[in-house]
Each structure stands twice: as C-alpha cells, then as structure tokens.
Amino acid sequence: MAGTLFIISAPSGAGKTSLVTKLIERDSRIQASISSTTRPIRPGEEDGVNYHFLTTEAFQQKIDDGDFLEHAKVFDNYYGTSRSAVESTLAAEKDVILEIDWQGAQQVRKLIPDAISIFILPPSLKELERRLTGRGTDSQEVIQRRMDDAVSEMQHFDEFDYLVINNNFDIALNELHSIFMATRQRLKRQYAEHANMINELTQQN
Ligand code: GDP
Ligand code: ADP
Ligand code: 5GP
Numbered sequence: 001m002a003g004t005l006f007i008i009s010a011p012s013g014a015g016k017t018s019l020v021t022k023l024i025e026r027d028s029r030i031q032a033s034i035s036s037t038t039r040p041i042r043p044g045e046e047d048g049v050n051y052h053f054l055t056t057e058a059f060q061q062k063i064d065d066g067d068f069l070e071h072a073k074v075f076d077n078y079y080g081t082s083r084s085a086v087e088s089t090l091a092a093e094k095d096v097i098l099e100i101d102w103q104g105a106q107q108v109r110k111l112i113p114d115a116i117s118i119f120i121l122p123p124s125l126k127e128l129e130r131r132l133t134g135r136g137t138d139s140q141e142v143i144q145r146r147m148d149d150a151v152s153e154m155q156h157f158d159e160f161d162y163l164v165i166n167n168n169f170d171i172a173l174n175e176l177h178s179i180f181m182a183t184r185q186r187l188k189r190q191y192a193e194h195a196n197m198i199n200e201l202t203q204q205n
Helices: 016-026 058-064 083-091 102-111 127-134 139-155 169-184 186-204
Strands: 005-011 029-030 069-075 077-082 094-099 116-121 162-163
Touching: 005 016, 005 102, 005 169, 016 029, 016 169, 029 058, 029 116, 058 077, 069 083, 069 102, 077 083, 077 102, 077 139, 083 094, 094 102, 094 186, 127 139, 162 169, 169 186
Parallel strands: 005 094, 005 116, 029 094, 116 162
Antiparallel strands: 069 077
C-alpha cells in the first residue's frame, strides 16, 4: 500500500524544519518533499537539499508545464511542490511530508482528501520573534515581514487535523512522531501490509 501524505504548516520560525529534520533522522519510513522556491538561498542552505532554488522565469515555466501539485506566493516569493517527486515517493511506500503554507495546504486537501494535516504553533509571539532572530538567517526587514504575517497564518490553524505546540522541542517531536505512528497502525494500512498473517490468524478450520 502506498504511503500517506502529511501536510505540516506553521508560521515561519515556529520550528517546523527543525522538527521535520529530527523526525526523518528518527524514522526512515518518512521523507520530506523538497520544494522549489524563488527566494534567495540562505547561508548554510544547499540547492537540491533544502529547496530547489529557481529564477522566477524557471518557476513560471514549471507552473505552465503543470509540474506542481500546488504552488503559492508566500512573503513575496513563490513556493511549489513537485507533483512527480511526491507521487514516486508515495509509490515507494514512504510517508511524505510537505512543509507548506496554509494556501498550499488548502490546495492539497482538495486534490488528496486523505492527506493528514498538522499545524505547529509557537508558545508565544515573543518566542517566535526570538527564534527568528536567533536562527540568524534573515535580515531584520525579512524577520519583520514574517512577524507581520504570523498572526494571519496562525488564524488558519482550525483547518488542520492535528495541532502541535512547539514549546519544549523534545516533547513536540514525540507528539509529532505519535501522529505518524498512529496513522501506520490504521486498520486499512495494517491489513494491506499483513494480509497473509491476518488471514491465517482469523481463518476458521
Ligand atoms: P521558514 O518557514 O522560516 O523555514 O521559511 P521558508 O522561507 O523556508 O518558507 C516560507 C513559507 O513558504 C512557509 O510558510 C512554508 O510553509 C512555505 N512553503 C515552503 N515550501 C512550500 C511549497 O512547496 N509550497 C507552498 N505552498 N508553500 C511552501
Ligand atoms: P521554521 O522552519 O518553522 O521556520 P526552524 O525549524 O528554522 O523554523 O526554527 C526556527 C529557530 O527556532 C531555529 O533556530 C531553531 O533552532 C529554533 N527552535 C525550534 N524549535 C525550538 C524550541 N522548541 N525551543 C527553542 N528553539 C527552537
Ligand atoms: P522559508 O523561506 O523560511 O524556508 O519558508 C517560508 C514559508 O514558505 C514557510 O512557512 C514554508 O512552510 C513555506 N513553504 C516552503 N515550501 C513551500 C511549498 O512548497 N509550498 C508552499 N505553499 N509553501 C511552502
């Protein structure tokens, strides 16, 4: 049976990339989708690892070619999810995480109603700003822009299936992992994986 598609959204700085990175280190059955973006590359980021960094023209070409499962404008830049990469990873029986904004989440939910969506909240706005500043990857202007958008992004929390509050990192990581583990134990998926064993156990002689 194919893997499950998970959508994770949060305001910038809430900790989604840190949580997803640790989750994938811990559980090899989960993979993150690498988005394409037109935003400038940050120090420490690598093309093809964190994102596929594209010019606006190349991004537009991919839209025209129908390469994106979803795409959206976030903080003046474009972001999009590759349709073919997601499909092939799911077909390889891996769970796929899309770290996307609420606009992308709405698009994916319409296309794939079985997708499971998770929203991550920071414990406070003050802590969110502290994390964005502490990360040291963005200018004060960019941080201000992200803080300005944080409340309107968070107002979409109630469109999601699960909510994780990233106060203590290790607790949040366990809570996030538990959602993935519970999904794997769902009857449909367990039956697909263990059909022979279950049939043997439940056969009348
Ligand atoms: P970060 O959230 O601080 O790590 O900042 P990024 O610049 O990496 O991401 C900015 C925003 O773009 C976030 O809200 C992401 O959820 C969103 N985003 C990233 N990739 C995608 C994508 O492929 N599609 C969509 N729709 N949004 C994306
Ligand atoms: P996002 O991907 O949501 O923008 P990041 O994963 O880049 O967020 O996290 C933003 C910053 O906050 C990083 O410097 C990260 O180390 C830090 N951070 C993440 N989670 C926590 C936490 N629970 N407590 C303290 N700092 C955190
Ligand atoms: P950053 O530029 O800080 O890496 O990401 C900023 C925001 O863009 C994050 O909130 C992130 O979730 C969102 N984002 C990243 N990739 C995608 C994507 O492929 N699609 C959409 N819709 N949003 C994305």
